[in-house]
Amino acid sequence: GAVVSQHPSRVICKSGTSVKIECRSLDFQATTMFWYRQFPKQSLMLMATSNEGSKATYEQGVEKDKFLINHASLTLSTLTVTSAHPEDSSFYICSARHTSNYGYTFGSGTRLTVV
Amino acid sequence: TQLLEQSPQFLSIQEGENLTVYCNSSSVFSSLQWYRQEPGEGPVLLVTVVTGGEVKKLKRLTFQFGDARKDSSLHITAAQPGDTGLYLCAGESAGNMLTFGGGTRLMVKP
Numbered sequence: 001g002a003v004v005s006q007h008p009s010r011v012i013c014k015s016g017t018s019v020k021i022e023c024r025s026l027d028f029q030a031t032t033m034f035w036y037r038q039f040p041k042q043s044l045m046l047m048a049t050s051n052e053g054s055k056a057t058y059e060q061g062v063e064k065d066k067f068l069i070n071h072a073s074l075t076l077s078t079l080t081v082t083s084a085h086p087e088d089s090s091f092y093i094c095s096a097r098h099t100s101n102y103g104y105t106f107g108s109g110t111r112l113t114v115v
Numbered sequence: 116t117q118l119l120e121q122s123p124q125f126l127s128i129q130e131g132e133n134l135t136v137y138c139n140s141s142s143v144f145s146s147l148q149w150y151r152q153e154p155g156e157g158p159v160l161l162v163t164v165v166t167g168g169e170v171k172k173l174k175r176l177t178f179q180f181g182d183a184r185k186d187s188s189l190h191i192t193a194a195q196p197g198d199t200g201l202y203l204c205a206g207e208s209a210g211n212m213l214t215f216g217g218g219t220r221l222m223v224k225p
Binding site: 006097109 | 121148
């Protein structure tokens with residue numbers, strides 16, 4: 001089956017530093033990947049849509065300069081949280097949409113803690 | 116913005132009981148998906164329904180898509196402790212984006 005690998009699974013960083021999260025589709029190509037944020041006991045909130053070879057589309061209220069998205073290939077998208085602050089602490093999840101059958105597969109998530 | 120109202124938010128039941136989770140919207144979706152999420156992990160797809168009125172069964176889980184493709188339900192028969200988790204519905208819009216419902220946190224007590 002389709003697998004999406006998300007790395008790292010957990011990361012702790014200091015305030016003011018940047019953190020990069022990778023999302024890879026292992027056995028399929030994904031023209032489009034999505035980045036979500038999930039607070040404790042809440043549902044997933046879409047942050048941005050990442051399209052291979054073009055700029056990401058950000059949802060209202062999401063700062064594009066703070067959450068940098070790069071989708072340089074059909075199997076890799078990265079989310080960089082720049083100048084992280086404690087309020088950025090959350091569970092970040094990526095999803096890849098299959099080019100062939102348009103199904104969605106989610107990564108296992110990244111727990112970010114900013115101290 | 117398309118919204119999906121999911122209910123109930125929390126459900127605590129005894130093993131063997133039946134339950135239904137509802138997902139409602141005023142918008143029409145091209146498809147509706149149900150996911151289950153364990154703590155600290157990403158959502159795992161349970162089923163996708165596409166056709167209005169469609170019913171799909173997955174062992175003790177029955178999924179239904181409303182005739183107008185605006186609502187859906189998940190029914191679990193004879194719930195077991197292993198069914199405990201967060202259940203999420205997600206509607207796919209014409210823009211190929213998923214809109215998630217608020218989630219239903221289910222706890223099945225032995």
